Amino acid sequence: MSIAEPLQDSCAGATRSDCRHGRATNGCEDCKVRLFSVCAALEPSELEELDRISQAKQVPARTTLFEQSALAGSVFNVTDGVVRLYKSLPDGRRQIVGFALPGDFLGLALQDRYGVTAEAVNDVAVCRFVRSAFLAYVDGKPHLLRRLHEFAGHELSLAQDQMLLLGRRSAEEKIAAFLLHMQTRYARIGSVSVTVPLPMSRQDIADYLGLTIETVSRTLTRLAREKVVLIVPDGVRLLDLERLKLSGAS
């Protein structure tokens, strides 16, 4: 399922201009997630410099970007699609610790080894940086480091919310909180809607919420029966936000 050498680069060593097949736009400046991402902290001149060490990549669905405890060779900015981040136990039990949406940064902690495995849920576009180059770039840009730190703080806060959810909430509360959370996150990156895309499988949702696939399915079916949501292909329409917030509010 995962490729042996993740993200083997077909044009490693090529200069950026030789290798922009992945990026629809004209570099960082036109990047559609720039304003939501860590890059928003950068001046135009710095952005140009970043451009030179960045590399746009298309990542097909189900591809592994990197694996838990592997040496962290790259860091990424997700520009399109959804990435699942997870930890596994030796016996195969899996906990998804987060879904990365466009604008999210992977490798925020800047640590030597990846703490989680990252896999593309659907077709994904990323902006890739060689970690050492990125570190050199960050060095001497305290405002960027500050921004990275802010993002890390936000991540930590989300992780703590998720702990509360995993440890103390019922199946229905978990599902409701999940749907509201995804709606909020999609709203932040510009798609405000009561229809929440759910490109990930039921198994992914189960592994994110600490449930089984059957419980996720049953709970969604029940919410649909009670007209709280409407299940649509690859997503859910939220019909009764009040009722959802009653279960899902933190």
Place this chain on the structure above:
Amino acid sequence: MSIAEPLQDSCAGATRSDCRHGRATNGCEDCKVRLFSVCAALEPSELEELDRISQAKQVPARTTLFEQSALAGSVFNVTDGVVRLYKSLPDGRRQIVGFALPGDFLGLALQDRYGVTAEAVNDVAVCRFVRSAFLAYVDGKPHLLRRLHEFAGHELSLAQDQMLLLGRRSAEEKIAAFLLHMQTRYARIGSVSVTVPLPMSRQDIADYLGLTIETVSRTLTRLAREKVVLIVPDGVRLLDLERLKLSGAS
């Protein structure tokens, strides 16, 4: 249970030398947790400067240091004792997201508002900084910011481990992992031993592991019956590390 105005300072405005009743030692340089804490990144001259904005405080057991979503006025370095960090739901369900030991920094994320509530488990000593002063101090010390970021990355990684534990592990695995984790953490700060201090209550452990107090008690009793651990006052002696690791390994 918690005081109305947390940590009202009896000597606010006093200079450091007037107000060292809390610190047994002679300032940062002699601080016994310095080498484990964020402060290890600092030069002697910087340490002196830090000294000037720091304030040692004794915090009695069960005192609230700060409350979730309150404006973050201070940040803290724990120098002695144990602090519980938690989130609560409106109906009173509680999830402890971590225990802070000596050397741990509270307010790492440097955010405007506290994301969790912090309470002293036993008598605690902290080194307190007014947040704005600390931010000013950090500004222009990228190596310290880097160190804070490293700590935050480590925190995030621990949080993700805890998500795996909360979402996917059985009661016995949770307890085993918890005991091994506490042993490791105490070892890092200089007390290597198979006897793990547990100053927190069973309820705290339950709220940390997403269990009930009864399940914690029963599981510990069973492990004791099976000679895996020996329950001692305010702690546990680990008798069969192999067996524990079998359950608790990540």
Place this chain on the structure above:
DNA sequence: GCGCAGCATTGATCTGCATCAATGCCGCCG
């Protein structure tokens, strides 16, 4: 259009942990 593979749904049953309910233990204060 057919058949197959991979996911999702639905139903029946089981079980780990929660809940409910005593009882025990210990330190503290009068």
Place this chain on the structure above:
DNA sequence: CGGCGGCATTGATGCAGATCAATGCTGCGC
């Protein structure tokens, strides 16, 4: 020293969600 309050332990019972087992749906290759 005795009684009380707070915590921990232990036992009996219940139930939310897991597990086991079909069955359904959909898209894709032929």
